[in-house]
Amino acid sequence: MEVTGTWYLVLAAMLFTIGAVGLLIRRNPLVMFMCVELMLNAVNLTFVTFARMLDDVGGQSVVFFVLVIAAVEVVVGLAIIVAIMRRRPGATADDIALLKG
Amino acid sequence: MLDLVWLIPALPLAGFLTLLVLGRRLGEPMAGWLATAAMGGSFLATVAVFLGLLDRPGDDRFFNQVLFEWVPAGNLSVDAGFLVDPLSITMALFITGVATLIHLYSVGYMHGDPNFSKFFLYLNLFAASMLVLVLGDNMLMTFLGWEGVGTCSYLLVSFWFTSEANASAGKKAFVTNRIGDWGFMVAMFLTFATIGSLSYADLISSSMSGEIAAVTATGIALLLLVGAAGKSAQLPLFVWLPDAMAGPTPVSALIHAATMVTAGVYLFVRVNPVVAAAYDWVPDVIAWVGVLTALVAATIAVAQNDIKKVLAYSTISQLGFMFFAIGSGAYVAAIFHVITHAFFKALLFLGSGSVIHGMHDEQDMRRMGGLRRFMPITGATFIVGWLAIAGVPPFSGFWSKDEILLYAWADSKAIWALGSIAALLTAFYMSRQVFMVFFGEPRWNEALPVAAAAPGGNPDAEVEPESEDVAPAEVDEHPEHHVEDPHESPWTMTLPLVVLAGAAIVAGGLNLPFTPDLHFLGHWLEPSLFGNEAHVDATTGTKVFVAGFSVVLALAGVALAALVYLQRRFDSAVIEQRAFAEGWWIDSTFARVVAGPGRQLFDLAAWFDRTIIDGAVNGVASGVRVGGTALRTLQTGYVRTYALAVGLGAVVVGAWFLTRASF
Amino acid sequence: MVELIVFVIGAAVILAGALGVVLTPNTTRAALSLIATLFGVAVLFVAQEAHFLAAVQVIVYAGAIVVLFLFVMMLLGVDSDDDVRSEPLPGQRPAAILGGLAFLAIVLTALLAGGTALTGLSGTLSADSVLSSNIALLGRNLFTEYVFAFEATAVLLTIAVVGAVVLVRRLDAPSDDEEVSN
Numbered sequence: 001m002e003v004t005g006t007w008y009l010v011l012a013a014m015l016f017t018i019g020a021v022g023l024l025i026r027r028n029p030l031v032m033f034m035c036v037e038l039m040l041n042a043v044n045l046t047f048v049t050f051a052r053m054l055d056d057v058g059g060q061s062v063v064f065f066v067l068v069i070a071a072v073e074v075v076v077g078l079a080i081i082v083a084i085m086r087r088r089p090g091a092t093a094d095d096i097a098l099l100k101g
Numbered sequence: 102m103l104d105l106v107w108l109i110p111a112l113p114l115a116g117f118l119t120l121l122v123l124g125r126r127l128g129e130p131m132a133g134w135l136a137t138a139a140m141g142g143s144f145l146a147t148v149a150v151f152l153g154l155l156d157r158p159g160d161d162r163f164f165n166q167v168l169f170e171w172v173p174a175g176n177l178s179v180d181a182g183f184l185v186d187p188l189s190i191t192m193a194l195f196i197t198g199v200a201t202l203i204h205l206y207s208v209g210y211m212h213g214d215p216n217f218s219k220f221f222l223y224l225n226l227f228a229a230s231m232l233v234l235v236l237g238d239n240m241l242m243t244f245l246g247w248e249g250v251g252t253c254s255y256l257l258v259s260f261w262f263t264s265e266a267n268a269s270a271g272k273k274a275f276v277t278n279r280i281g282d283w284g285f286m287v288a289m290f291l292t293f294a295t296i297g298s299l300s301y302a303d304l305i306s307s308s309m310s311g312e313i314a315a316v317t318a319t320g321i322a323l324l325l326l327v328g329a330a331g332k333s334a335q336l337p338l339f340v341w342l343p344d345a346m347a348g349p350t351p352v353s354a355l356i357h358a359a360t361m362v363t364a365g366v367y368l369f370v371r372v373n374p375v376v377a378a379a380y381d382w383v384p385d386v387i388a389w390v391g392v393l394t395a396l397v398a399a400t401i402a403v404a405q406n407d408i409k410k411v412l413a414y415s416t417i418s419q420l421g422f423m424f425f426a427i428g429s430g431a432y433v434a435a436i437f438h439v440i441t442h443a444f445f446k447a448l449l450f451l452g453s454g455s456v457i458h459g460m461h462d463e464q465d466m467r468r469m470g471g472l473r474r475f476m477p478i479t480g481a482t483f484i485v486g487w488l489a490i491a492g493v494p495p496f497s498g499f500w501s502k503d504e505i506l507l508y509a510w511a512d513s514k515a516i517w518a519l520g521s522i523a524a525l526l527t528a529f530y531m532s533r534q535v536f537m538v539f540f541g542e543p544r545w546n547e548a549l550p551v552a553a554a555a556p557g558g559n560p561d562a563e564v565e566p567e568s569e570d571v572a573p574a575e576v577d578e579h580p581e582h583h584v585e586d587p588h589e590s591p592w593t594m595t596l597p598l599v600v601l602a603g604a605a606i607v608a609g610g611l612n613l614p615f616t617p618d619l620h621f622l623g624h625w626l627e628p629s630l631f632g633n634e635a636h637v638d639a640t641t642g643t644k645v646f647v648a649g650f651s652v653v654l655a656l657a658g659v660a661l662a663a664l665v666y667l668q669r670r671f672d673s674a675v676i677e678q679r680a681f682a683e684g685w686w687i688d689s690t691f692a693r694v695v696a697g698p699g700r701q702l703f704d705l706a707a708w709f710d711r712t713i714i715d716g717a718v719n720g721v722a723s724g725v726r727v728g729g730t731a732l733r734t735l736q737t738g739y740v741r742t743y744a745l746a747v748g749l750g751a752v753v754v755g756a757w758f759l760t761r762a763s764f
Numbered sequence: 765m766v767e768l769i770v771f772v773i774g775a776a777v778i779l780a781g782a783l784g785v786v787l788t789p790n791t792t793r794a795a796l797s798l799i800a801t802l803f804g805v806a807v808l809f810v811a812q813e814a815h816f817l818a819a820v821q822v823i824v825y826a827g828a829i830v831v832l833f834l835f836v837m838m839l840l841g842v843d844s845d846d847d848v849r850s851e852p853l854p855g856q857r858p859a860a861i862l863g864g865l866a867f868l869a870i871v872l873t874a875l876l877a878g879g880t881a882l883t884g885l886s887g888t889l890s891a892d893s894v895l896s897s898n899i900a901l902l903g904r905n906l907f908t909e910y911v912f913a914f915e916a917t918a919v920l921l922t923i924a925v926v927g928a929v930v931l932v933r934r935l936d937a938p939s940d941d942e943e944v945s946n
Binding site: 001002003006007008009010011013014015016017018019020021022024025026027028030031033034035037038041044045048049051052057058060061063064065067068069070071072074075076078079080081082083085086089090092094 | 767768771775778779782783785786791794795798801802805808809811812813814816817820821824825828829832833836837839840841842844846848851852853856857859860861863864865867868871872875876898901902905906909910913917920921924925927928929931932
Binding site: 023025099 | 734737738739
């Protein structure tokens with residue numbers, strides 16, 4: 001049985017879905033961030049898969065940039081979380097509702 | 102030399118811009134000198150252009166300078182260009198000349214005013230606009246200047262805007278002029294719709310070639326008449342001019358006597374082929390409007406006690422003369438009268454300003470008298486102006502007025518008769534003014550007669566608050582007497598008086614009637630008139646009769662005034678009828694109509710605005726508010742709810758793509 | 765056959781790790797599960813000849829990002845378990861699961877039924893796997909076609925570092941002792 005690109009894509013779709021659902025149901029901001037990382041990894045996996053399927057190294061280049069962006073995002077995001085947590089220890093995503101209409 | 106024409110309006114404009122930026126820093130008197138220098142430079146440029154034009158042969162005296170294409174819009178293409186021809190340069194010459202003198206005069210007159218530099222800023226802007234008006238080579242340029250002078254007139258009339266009366270006088274001038282401007286604008290639209298161009302060259306050539314139908318030409322001419330009636334204060338739109346005397350006196354002299362108010366006359370002379378192409382009765386309409394204005398305003402002037410109001414009504418009356426000159430086909434005479442009038446009326450206004458200055462802001466003639474002993478230069482020059490406007494030969498007013506009356510005689514005896522009565526009244530009321538102000542006994546230490554006993558029962562309240570040049574604090578001192586005697590004005594004020602007096606004496610030499618060779622102005626203007634000037638082939642006897650009759654009228658008016666106001670043979674109340682003092686109730690009728698039925702109409706419009714327009718706006722606003730209130734419950738503020746919405750949105754977008762994909 | 769085994773094991777680790785992140789109430793365990801997933805992804809990168817990316821994945825993600833997560837947990841003292849049983853937002857959990865399933869269904873439909881309908885064509889920059897290594901190709905691609913983006917990411921990283929410093933700076937109490945004790 002040969003492993004085709006589609007297998008990887010299906011796996012990536014499942015990983016993405018798990019990450020998305022996790023983002024929606026978890027309240028701890030750190031865990032939500034981890035779920036975002038899951039989703040990013042799922043997308044990375046598809047990029048690498050397509051790069052191999054289409055024989056185009058450009059897909060891997062994009063993955064490289066996604067990694068950088070993910071790092072940046074984590075740095076800033078965690079800084080924000082630290083700033084919030086300092087003021088309100090133990091806060092969850094549901095405790096912050098300043099945008100309530 | 103002709104290329105310099107752009108300098109003529111550019112110099113005052115540069116003065117305006119400089120004062121706009123540096124005016125406050127320059128202060129008094131530098132700002133005034135700068136403005137005067139800009140005006141003087143403009144005058145020199147005009148002289149240069151004039152000499153350049155003089156060099157050319159008679160039929161080649163047209164020069165069109167296009168600066169740039171101003172309005173390129175589809176079929177409508179309007180250039181910013183100047184038209185130099187005998188007519189425009191004649192106007193520009195006396196405008197710049199008189200304006201320079203009045204600028205100089207203002208340096209003295211406005212001494213000590215907190216807004217000294219602002220006054221000259223407006224004055225320079227006015228001069229620039231006026232020059233654009235006369236030099237523009239198309240109707241839109243003229244309209245630009247037309248609106249510019251209107252704006253400056255508004256700003257200058259209400260120059261001392263802290264007083265309610267001055268501010269509303271400015272507003273009145275503005276609103277009344279809008280009515281006239283409407284006429285001008287519609288005339289422009291009609292012109293463009295007919296010939297597809299706004300330039301005077303096209304308008305004139307199509308009028309002469311018959312391309313414009315008589316009915317269209319009639320429409321244009323009548324609409325222009327509306328515009329000219331507003332700007333040049335003809336019946337029934339003259340009501341703003343007497344109120345406009347609330348402005349500083351140099352403004353009255355420059356704008357409301359010498360230049361701006363003659364714009365209507367200029368306009369008609371400019372488009373004379375259109376009048377010629379219109380129906381025959383159009384000139385008659387113009388003539389009748391003019392002569393009735395002349396007569397009505399002259400009667401009103403007889404009963405005014407404010408020194409400037411007399412001159413204001415006199416100006417309206419003289420403008421009436423110019424209009425019935427146009428109606429009689431006497432274009433040269435009309436321009437001739439514009440010029441002589443600019444000299445002697447500017448002189449009279451500046452003289453009255455000098456009197457007001459010397460009398461410490463007193464404007465009521467009943468409190469003056471015997472001033473010629475205290476103010477010799479002002480008195481002498483004022484008397485020159487008086488003789489000129491009264492039509493006593495050989496002063497300039499006689500020549501121009503006689504010319505007009507001669508053409509009127511040839512055109513219609515009725516207009517001539519009414520015009521003659523107006524001329525008689527002119528001599529009378531001007532003599533009355535001179536006798537009350539400069540002759541007789543000094544009266545400034547006497548209290549005013551009680552309002553009820555005043556001649557013609559003219560209530561003081563009518564005159565006083567509208568024409569007050571002074572701060573309210575000084576008004577309160579009126580019942581007391583002036584402590585100081587009047588004094589002569591500084592040289593900056595008397596020098597323009599002397600120059601203008603000289604011009605008022607000799608300006609008649611521009612167009613002497615004795616032999617055709619002496620018709621300098623007539624020959625000079627000929628290229629601009631395209632043979633539309635009426636030809637009077639009267640015998641010498643008729644001419645002598647008309648001229649002699651107007652001299653007799655002038656002297657009769659003077660004599661009558663002397664009998665009443667010097668000799669006191671009659672009670673002046675016989676002449677100063679209530680109807681005259683009240684201006685035939687024209688102004689108050691307007692006020693009543695506007696305040697009565699007009700007011701209701703405005704209330705209706707206001708109701709419509711409040712209910713329907715505002716209702717629509719408020720309806721939209723409250724609709725948004727209600728919708729927002731309903732929608733705000735969706736905004737929980739929880740980031741996970743938002744994320745869910747994003748996720749579900751992604752699902753929907755994905756499903757949509759799935760339906761589009763081909764398998 | 766080798767690839768199949770690698771894929772199955774990798775996929776199992778990835779999914780298990782992902783489920784661990786989402787389901788475990790303990791944040792530290794979630795972070796550890798995340799490492800498992802990241803490793804699995806790195807393995808699959810290797811299986812698809814993306815050796816460089818696999819290395820970067822381990823170094824950056826596992827070595828830096830997850831460590832950063834752990835540092836933050838240490839800094840904030842997050843030691844108690846989350847309450848994963850209750851859900852304060854009514855309908856959030858079923859909607860999320862339903863939405864997730866719907867999304868998965870859509871993507872799977874497209875993948876399994878659509879064949880090439882949703883994928884593009886081959887790029888012009890083909891990887892010549894016989895001739896040179898994948899890393900050299902990737903490097904050339906990054907420093908030629910994507911050189912501006914590459915430089916921009918450098919700037920972005922700098923900005924992010926500065927931003928993080930600014931965000932966590934204490935405005936009221938600049939004392940060093942307090943930072944440490946907190």
